[in-house]
Amino acid sequence: MEQHPAEASPVCAEIDLWAQGETAGHLRVPHSRNDSGWGTIAIPIVVIANGEGPTLLLTAGNHGDEYEGQVALLRLARELDPAALSGRVILLPAMHDPAALAGTRKSPIDGRDFNRCFPGNPHGSVAEVLAHYIDTHLLPLCDAQMDLHSGGTGIDILPSACGHILDDEAYMERSLAMADAFGAPITLLLKEVNAGPTLLSAAERRGVVALSSELGGAGRLNPHGLAVTERGVRNVLKHYGMLDGVPEGERSRRMVVPDLAHYVFAPHDGIWETADRLGAEVRKGERAGFLHRIEEPLAPPTALAYGAGGLLWCTRGPGRARAGDPVAVVARDL
Template sequence: MRDDGAFTYNGGKVAPGETQNIRYGISETYLGDPVRIPVTIINGERDGPTAFLSAAAHGDELNGIEVVREVAHEWDLSDLAGTLVCMPVLNVPGFLAQQRYLPIYDRDLNRSFPGREDSTSAKRMAARIFDNFIAPCDFGIDFHTSTRGRTNMIHVRANMEHKGTARLAQAFGSNVIIAGKGSDGMLRTEATAVGVPTITVEMGEAHRFQRELIDEALAGVESVFAEYGLHDTSAVRWPGWRTIINDENEKTWIRADAGGIVDMHHERGSLVHEGDRICTITNPFKDDNVTVEAPFTGLMVGVLENPVVYPGNPLCHLVELEERVRRVVELEQSPDGDVVRA
């Protein structure tokens, strides 16, 4: 919290005009050694809101790590108005093992917030993160990627029924916002519930840095900073078109009805029309092809990257677009009919 201009946490204090890089203990290993997360706190000399940026709640989701690191250590924040709390790796045990969940009993840290000090290992870790670095903030952005073997176009997930969260989601400036309150235990759900509007930014795939998505996310952070007066940057950005996907929109994960090797015919962010061939599933001899068609016209927000499936495995995440938005996206098609990635 900011006390007389200082940001305080259990064990430390960051005065106005000061920056601290700390490794904050949230648990212990089997050997009794500390498990510590890296945190950078930049406290501006001028008054303003307190915001957090977090990444790698799932240890193999790397794109957001680079976003948070670049903001904390490469941006000129000498004129920052307010306080910025940067946590590039929340799930340190998962990051070290390069796996999604906490290696301790395979727990999902992003279903463990706000945590509890007398509960499971995951909830104890979550409580120390939440109480010290999330709850004192005014808003936050939590960066994620798709799970292993799939990829997402960059988009925001947010509770658009919450006025503060809706403002934050729109300020980020992505083409797509998927509306929803989120599951219990999610960082964005629990932070919003205690008065800290928080959005999730989904971007790309696990286990890699994808520069074009990192740059786009950095532009989104700049836009948010402009909206809240944290940093003198360019104006809040308008992405050219925007759609908010809610319960009125048709949306589905299209799943394989046959096992085999997948030939995907469209990339993430592609607009496909009802009846278009999304992919073909074949066997090793290519003599038994199963065609998968789009059940409705929509945007492929997420697609398969690992080209092998069992029956029931997800192939793509398709969301319906309003007609006016669809026309704008269609105008972005190249002359030869290839869809420009949204």
């Protein structure tokens, strides 16, 4: 694997990224505080390497309240036998460690959403410095990358691999081949509203075959989503010839959320009563649910309808929604 010249970063990797076998340690990110000018944040990193082969970066805890990926990568780090591997796996099971420790989407340190920080800034906040390191020091080492997300506290999502709709068809085909291998029940293709500052887009800019995912949500660890994730990461290793065997599991259903008509947004604050379970087939114009206003006990709840038909792919996690929150998202077959 060729080493690319990397831009200067204040982040210090306390492990040798080129060591063979299994190595665990930390990336140390400077964090100056009033009571500790030389303070640091330690981000856990595990490298498992054996001989020749591709380099795969697997990340979780980009958002701290998304748990399937975090647990799947911890288990992979403990259970993957280096002798059975061809190539190198770099694992960041709690990539945005301050948010992962807090169990929150954003960092309690600088308030940043880590997946809105790429390509980062070596002179910025803790999150920006870390994003810059991953973009300039880790991604250039990689042939492929997968970032494991869920819906977090706010939403619940059917387990899915997620990729971008890209102009480069050959590159997109390689991403879709990785998604087929991952084998989630759904592969969802999207053109994101604000994709630029995400890790997925950073990987795409560097020509690294990359996928994101949504593997559960509503602030829980979803056992089915966890099983899909654990099988999926091993499937990706098999897909790249890094583990023996062929990917196992179901054929992924390719779907798309083509526009905002497939979202149902809360027009005001209230308690959301969904009409359908996640995974229901719904039709345009059908009732999506009721939004209740506790502050006006005798007022009827606001009935909301689906703006498009398809599979109910995502629902609101907590009962209470604020004006402007999506309470349902419908996906349709590609």
